Amino acid sequence: MQETNDMPGHLIRRLQQAAVAIFYREVAETDVDVSPVQFAALDAVSKAPGIDQATLAGLIAYDRTTITGVVDRLVAKGYLQRTQSEKDRRAKVLKVTEKGQAALLQVRPAVMAAQTVMLRGLDEAEAEAFMTLLRKALGAVNELSRAPMVARENAG
């Protein structure tokens, strides 16, 4: 019987928890207040201005229900602008505000630093091997998640 503590799922959960803690640690040294999830969303919108929420969810593999609250908070912070789409009145169109752009610029180095800290136990070759295996494992289970990553089709 495999030990619970050494099961893939358990180790993945723990690494994810550590990764989140590391993210907050690094980002806390900037003036910007964003969560890992909020950063990913903000960054994605900055690279696809005018994107709608559903497409955004697909891009960064979020649940569509979750994205509502995440965008809510980014709008409340003044980082995102959410307006009704003219082409499709069901959809909301997202854009990064100037304040959001400034925040992104400031926070990106901290996020990059966090990525390094997360893998600080691995040397360069190991880190690369880990990332390769991570991508491969993920590719095979992506569809099993309710929030699979969906390749981008349009920018709205």
Next chain:
Amino acid sequence: MQETNDMPGHLIRRLQQAAVAIFYREVAETDVDVSPVQFAALDAVSKAPGIDQATLAGLIAYDRTTITGVVDRLVAKGYLQRTQSEKDRRAKVLKVTEKGQAALLQVRPAVMAAQTVMLRGLDEAEAEAFMTLLRKALGAVNELSRAPMVARENAG
């Protein structure tokens, strides 16, 4: 500039989400209703009867605040028994009930199956390499989490 979608933190988050979905999928085929977190807690208590909540939290690397709710739900389901410790009146002592034991027995194979599915994109050698790197990476960042794993010292 590294793509957000290919950052370690992002990939780890996505794999964790898939892992949770896979867990629920496999466990749904049994009569038992437990979450990944609840399973880990139940399993840990079954291996250390009489453990207190703080020690349990350390064993499976949970936040101590979170454990309260997890145990609440396991008690509500009739899987765990929570009683005041006689040695330390601050502490609550945990034991798996007979119903909990039966649930564990039934659900363990499903949990094992889920572990296999999680890594189905990797062949045996790759899976082993992945696990080795995962353990190594985790060892180096464990202390950065608010809920690091703590080696067991006593069974209460």
Next chain:
DNA sequence: GCTATTTACTCAGCATACTGATTGTCAGTA
């Protein structure tokens, strides 16, 4: 034995994640 500190647990509050339901809109078709 008394006091200061630490510890175990709980609670309030916030931010993910998910299931399932609802509302409004779009698109295809009879």
Next chain:
DNA sequence: TACTGACAATCAGTATGCTGAGTAAATAGC
């Protein structure tokens, strides 16, 4: 045009995870 099915967003409800605060009990230092 009316109907049907699909889709975008939101909401209600539940379960993690975390920060910070509070209560009660144990322990260390004197």
